[in-house]
Amino acid sequence: MNAPILTQDPQPKTAAQAKTGASTLWQAALGKAFTKLDPRQLQRAPVMLVVELTAIVTTVLCFMPNPAVSTGLAVQIALWLWFTLLFANFAEALAEGRGKARADSLKAGSQGLKARRQTQPGVYESVAASELRRGDIVRVEAGEQIPGDGEVIEGIAAVNEAAITGESAPVIRESGGDRSAVTGNTNLVSDWLLVKITANPGESTLDRMIALVEGARRQKTPNEIALDMLLIGLTLVFLVVVATLQPFARYAGGDLPLVYLVALLVTLIPTTIGGLLSAIGIAGMDRLVRLNVIAKSGRAVEAAGDVHVLLLDKTGTITFGNRRCSALIAAPGIAEQDLTEAALLSSLGDDTAEGKSIVEYIRNLGPVQAPERSAVKVIAFSAETRLSGADHGSQRYRKGAVDAVLDYLKMNRSDMPAALARTVDKIAQSGGTPLLVASDARLLGAIHLKDVVKPGIRERFAELRAMGIRTVMVTGDNPLTAAAIAAEAGVDDVIAEATPEKKLQRIRSEQAEGKMVAMCGDGANDAPALAQADVGLAMNDGTQAAREAANLVDLDSDPTKLLDVVQVGKELLVTRGALTTFSVANDVAKYFAILPALFIGVYPQLGVLNLMQLHSPQSAILSAIVFNALIIVALIPLALRGVRVQATDAASLLRRNLLIYGLGGLLAPFVGIKLIDMLLVAVGLV
Structure with missing residues (x-):
């Protein structure tokens, strides 16, 4: 195979380019905010559809003079209602637009792409990549683009x-x-x-990525649907409340203008979360795409936020996957310098990851007194002999598996020095791999290879444990080796000598106890477990069976990404919950902040409850409308960024969010509406 051609990393954006890109994004989002005023688009957000209808009604009332309401006040109320709607649309458009540039570049890369489709063995025809269907076979040569998702068959x-x-x-x-x-x-x-196409047009990884980053075909998740039903219910409740206010006012001999009632409805219904709900969902998917993870449905992302148990492969996830040199142990009577020199020379011809790790380990120890490489005849590693080595003058250095070195020296295990034999057994019992180093007919010592646990992985598992998530390491190692690595990594449980049946059984037993389970895999033998798990993360470079069984695909093929996916899922759920709490608390506060001021003329006794001492009913309703619009603007960054999830249990997280967003939602309207009221009076708008 020819040597791979490495491309240069893209140059980082300058500050000016980043500023220009952000400006373009904001301009596009602003334009789209107006196009989203189409009622057909607002059908997906019932609360905002109600806001649009009230804005239309208020606009009409501006042209119907009412002695109780000045035209100027009616126009201000109508404008702020439209602003409320535009701000909510802007948040959604901004969330969608963050990935549009990437989507455009992805689309550009697929336009005009040709494929060499096989009509019969050895015979090909040139067709557009868009014409390829599942099952077609194409040939791709160096310098060409692969025309579609597929599986290499040759x-x-x-x-x-x-x-x-x-x-x-x-x-x-x-x-x-x-x-x-x-x-x-x-x-x-x-x-x-030779590639067998496995996806029809519109079903490929590229198509799913484009759909995700644009938010074009994002389906509402069950949680979003349930929350929509709650918001609709609250809207109906406040609609009934507002509708009954006029009869009460007339019974007391007063009257409430229709403009006030319509505006009051908008301030009381949950417009904050109604306006930001879609943006929260799109931003969550965008964070997932930034991780290079493709979700087949939003349900998978939400499920990741509710996960109780993580099944993680040891190799490549918890450990580096390639065994690394961790120690050199000299045999009795052998100087460490002699062993180090022999291990270095005999590893020069070993191009495996293990061989390279030995060279790296020795060089990190410090300068080694070794002969020039030009004076050494390197013996390359052979899978057949399981040996590598070097010849220097009359010396013959060899390194390899225990049995292979003993066979080379024509020795039996019983011929090994007792201390060296104990060292080899100790390495094996600890879960490591022992290698022997020999020079001519002498055993110089042993090399300890071990599957090294990734740095920082123990701390990550501790964070998950603090969130109430248990980690289970899955490995094909024997129980002794598995237990040693599990203890070092800090996982909660381990499945040793794992088979597809064992993985499936464990997932089902956890689910039977009402727990949500996530796992990652890349092989065909992982497909049953990936399909059974609530969250299945498949590696993009794995088998097609694994990718089809999973509901998430990691384009980077990094198994540790499962931990990040869980974090994104939790951030999505917590953000939605936090802003819902804030919005509902806002509505309750606005109800008690506005009604006393609004009804004080009809029921003077309510003056006792007018704690905010708003200037007038007119300033009270206008201040509430302005606050209602501006609070959406203030919360857009939080909706797009997401609420950061700390490593804590669910009860502590709930208390924290209730304190910050519940209490904050109650207090914010009192402070905000009073400040706006004072400002409106100061500038003479009421």
Whole structure:
């Protein structure tokens, strides 16, 4: 295979470019805020549809003179109602627009793409990539783009996936095994591949990514639907409340202008969360896309936020996957310097990850008195002999598996020095892999290879534990090795000698107890468990079976991403809950803040409850409308960024959110409306 061609990383944006991009994004969102005034688009947000209807009614009332309400006040109320609607639309448009630039670049990469489709073995025809269907076979050669998602059925090549993942380093794809899946619009940088297409137009990874970042086909999740029903219920309740206020006023000999009642309805219904609900959902999906994770449904993201148990593969997730050198142990009577020199020379020809780790480990120890490499004949590692080595003068250095080195020396295990034999057994019992180093007919010592736990992973598991999430390590290792690594990593439980049946059984048993389970995998043997789990994260470079069974696909093929997905899911749920709490508390506060001032002329006894001492009923209703619009603007950054989830249990998190967003929602209207009232009076608008 030819050497992969590395591309340069894209240059970072300058401050001026970033500022220009942000300005363009805001301008586009502002324009889209007006187009979203179409009632057909607002059908998805019932609360905001009510706001639009009240804005229309108020606008009409501006042209119907009423002695009790000045035209200027009616116009101000109508304008602020329209502003409320526009601000909510702007939040949604801004959330959608954050990914539009990326979507446009992805679309541009797929336009005009051609494919070489096989009509019969060895015979191909040129067709547009958009004409490919599931089951078609295409041939892709070096320098060409892969025309669609598929599975390699023949060949081995390096693929640059920067167009999808942003990572410019090519990856190897080959037929068979767990690294056979390829993604459309990625570039082949060497050799050739025969690819079987696995997605019809509109179903590919690229199509799903574009849909996600644009928010174009985002379906409402069950939680959003339930929240919409709650908001509709609250809107109906306040509609009844407002409708009954006029009869009470007339019974007392007074009258409430229709403009006031319409405006009051808007201030009391949950417009804050109604206006930001869609933006919260789109922003959550956008954060997921920024992680290079594609969700097949919003339900999967929400489920990630409710996960109780995480099943994590040991290899590549908890550990680096490649065993690394952790120690050199000299045999009795052998100087450490002699062992170090022999281990270094015998590893020069070992291009495996383990061999490279030995060289790196020795070089980190400090300068080594070793002969020049030009004077050494390197013996490359052979999978057949399981040995690597070097010849220097009359010395023959060899390094490899215990049995392989003993066979090379024509020795039995019983011939090993007792202390060295104990060292080898101790390494094996700890879950490591022992290698022997020999020079001519002498055993110089052992090398301890171990599957190294990733730095910081223990702390991440501690954070998950604080959130009430249990971690379960899944490994094919024997129970002794698995227990040693589990203890070092700090996981809560372990499944050793794991089989597909064991994984499936564990997931089902957890779900039977009412728990939400997440797991990640990349092989065909992971497909049943991925399909059974509430959240299944498949690796993009894994098998097609795994990708189809999962409801999330990680384009970077990084198993640790599952921890980030859980974090995004929790942020989405907590943000939605926090802003809902704030909005409902706002409505309750506005109810008690406005009504006393509004009815003080009809029921003078309510003056006792007019704690805010608003200037007049006119200033009270206008101040509430202005506050109602501006609070949406103030909360847009929080809706897009999301509420940060701290490592704490659910009860503590609930108390924190109730204190911040519940109490804050109660107090904010009293402070905000009073300040706006004072400002309106000062500038003479009421």
